[in-house]
Amino acid sequence: MFPPEIGEPASYVKELAGRLSKDYQVTVVMYGRLPEKVSGVSFICVDKRKPLLLRLLRFYFVLLKEAKTADILYAENGGSVELPAGFVAFFISTPLFIHTGDIAVMERIKNSKILKYIQNFAFKRARKVISEIPLERPEIMPFGLKPQKEMDVYFKSWDEHISKLKNIFSNV
Amino acid sequence: MFNIDNKEKWEEYYKNELAIISPALNNFGFRLEKEQPHLGGEKYLMQAVTTASGKKLILLARRVSDNKRVIIKVTRDIKGIYELEHERVCRAALKNIIFAYKDFFYPAEILFVKDKGYAISAQEYIEQKISFFDRPLEEQFYFVLKAFKTQEGAHATTYRHKKIIAKTFGEKNTEDYVHMFSEFKSGILKCLSDNKRINLLIDKAESLITANSEMIEQYCGFLTHTDFVPHNFRIVGDDIYLLDVSSIRFGNKYEGWARFLNFMTLHNRPLENALIFYIRNNRAEEEYRSLELMRVYRLGEIILFYANSLEKTSGDLKILTESRVEFWSDVLEAALQGKQVAEDIVNRYCEFRDKLRSKEEKERQKELY
Numbered sequence: 001m002f003p004p005e006i007g008e009p010a011s012y013v014k015e016l017a018g019r020l021s022k023d024y025q026v027t028v029v030m031y032g033r034l035p036e037k038v039s040g041v042s043f044i045c046v047d048k049r050k051p052l053l054l055r056l057l058r059f060y061f062v063l064l065k066e067a068k069t070a071d072i073l074y075a076e077n078g079g080s081v082e083l084p085a086g087f088v089a090f091f092i093s094t095p096l097f098i099h100t101g102d103i104a105v106m107e108r109i110k111n112s113k114i115l116k117y118i119q120n121f122a123f124k125r126a127r128k129v130i131s132e133i134p135l136e137r138p139e140i141m142p143f144g145l146k147p148q149k150e151m152d153v154y155f156k157s158w159d160e161h162i163s164k165l166k167n168i169f170s171n172v
Numbered sequence: 173m174f175n176i177d178n179k180e181k182w183e184e185y186y187k188n189e190l191a192i193i194s195p196a197l198n199n200f201g202f203r204l205e206k207e208q209p210h211l212g213g214e215k216y217l218m219q220a221v222t223t224a225s226g227k228k229l230i231l232l233a234r235r236v237s238d239n240k241r242v243i244i245k246v247t248r249d250i251k252g253i254y255e256l257e258h259e260r261v262c263r264a265a266l267k268n269i270i271f272a273y274k275d276f277f278y279p280a281e282i283l284f285v286k287d288k289g290y291a292i293s294a295q296e297y298i299e300q301k302i303s304f305f306d307r308p309l310e311e312q313f314y315f316v317l318k319a320f321k322t323q324e325g326a327h328a329t330t331y332r333h334k335k336i337i338a339k340t341f342g343e344k345n346t347e348d349y350v351h352m353f354s355e356f357k358s359g360i361l362k363c364l365s366d367n368k369r370i371n372l373l374i375d376k377a378e379s380l381i382t383a384n385s386e387m388i389e390q391y392c393g394f395l396t397h398t399d400f401v402p403h404n405f406r407i408v409g410d411d412i413y414l415l416d417v418s419s420i421r422f423g424n425k426y427e428g429w430a431r432f433l434n435f436m437t438l439h440n441r442p443l444e445n446a447l448i449f450y451i452r453n454n455r456a457e458e459e460y461r462s463l464e465l466m467r468v469y470r471l472g473e474i475i476l477f478y479a480n481s482l483e484k485t486s487g488d489l490k491i492l493t494e495s496r497v498e499f500w501s502d503v504l505e506a507a508l509q510g511k512q513v514a515e516d517i518v519n520r521y522c523e524f525r526d527k528l529r530s531k532e533e534k535e536r537q538k539e540l541y
Contacts, residue, residue: 004390004391004458004459033390036458137454140450142313142446142449142450143313
């Protein structure tokens with residue numbers, strides 16, 4: 001997910017892409033169209049409006065192509081990403097990391113054997129499953145003072161998260 | 173003095189309809205209230221430009237069995253019947269939007285029946301302890317933001333979603349918005365062919381919308397209430413009830429915001445400013461640009477509405493309608509420059525409007541919110 005899609009982890013992925021692009025070449029392979037721009041980040045979009053099988057296949061082939069020239073594959077959880085990412089990791093040696101940032105998906109998996117199976121399949125092929133989620137950006141409201149303390153805590157949570165990821169990536 | 177033809181025709185229409193429909197409503201267990209604020213004033217001019225609006229009466233009544241207040245919509249106009257049926261379909265569909273993240277609230281339907289060529293829809297009247305504008309500014313802001321976030325929670329993006337929504341709410345994409353705006357422009361040129369200033373503004377607006385159509389498309393696929401203004405929602409406790417469910421469709425998420433903000437340009441500038449502040453400080457630059465584009469789009473619609481109304485009015489109401497065309501053109505001019513219209517322009521228009529507005533219309537306005 002990526003904005004303008006709503007809900008987590010769309011905003012997480014956008015923030016992550018922007019921060020990582022300062023030190024890495026970042027390409028986001030996403031479902032959707034017309035992503036919000038992030039300086040230094042390139043996008044490959046797979047149209048979500050196609051039937052399920054078609055979009056899964058397209059996503060798989062796009063991801064396979066990008067993975068061949070990438071150092072790291074970092075995927076968000078969710079069946080429609082885990083399934084193609086798991087297969088890509090099966091065929092290509094590029095290390096796969098899965099971030100469980102979509103809490104709604106984790107809840108849905110509890111009631112779905114298929115989604116659970118797909119997740120297990122992808123997790124087995126991942127170098128690591130990362131569950132830490134930085135804090136959500138505090139909203140700046142028109143009344144009252146800017147939440148400076150909360151913003152500082154938010155930025156700190158992201159600095160720590162990026163630092164952890166860089167550490168993980170450098171050990172690959 | 174009002175235009176006799178149209179106002180008289182409206183009064184004749186609703187008096188005739190009331191004479192026929194009142195006994196039927198009595199049979200269904202309803203009693204009409206003595207005061208009917210939705211019939212008088214400038215109501216006869218109200219005909220939506222972009223939604224399927226038919227001729228219908230909106231009446232206040234009580235259910236005889238328990239004195240419960242209800243809103244009754246009644247019509248025998250084909251477009252009006254379609255609108256009432258469409259509203260029911262939308263209401264049922266809202267319950268089933270499985271991909272929505274938040275809940276929606278709307279008045280419960282008490283009765284829907286077709287009788288002797290009429291469609292009659294009775295819904296519960298949502299009582300508000302305090303009118304929207306009487307709330308403190310922070311509360312107004314809180315509720316409006318909550319309402320918009322609720323609507324944005326339904327984002328139709330997948331193949332399965334599109335199939336569901338196509339059947340019910342309908343969807344507008346950027347091609348539709350561009351096409352509609354060119355229709356607005358044609359309509360405005362037809363009514364105001366001598367007004368070079370407005371023609372130039374509408375030309376610029378059309379160019380802006382066409383040149384930035386991708387930015388409009390970027391935020392399409394969201395559930396939006398296209399007539400989200402205080403007379404179309406009610407607040408009970410912490411819940412917002414959306415009225416006029418037929419105005420809900422999938423389109424640009426800022427279409428509803430645009431309608432609301434344009435309305436607040438006139439009715440509550442601080443609230444307009446607060447919401448703009450929120451967008452600028454919490455959302456992407458593209459979102460703010462999309463909002464600006466939708467405001468320009470909706471301004472084209474407002475100008476067309478008043479331009480069309482000119483031929484139905486005369487006397488004071490015609491002068492008022494002409495000033496409304498000029499006022500909204502001033503707002504459009506500012507919007508095209510990326511600014512908000514100056515405060516003194518709004519104040520001057522409001523003073524002028526209040527001098528010319530009929531007593532009846534002033535009473536109708538009081539009841540709306």
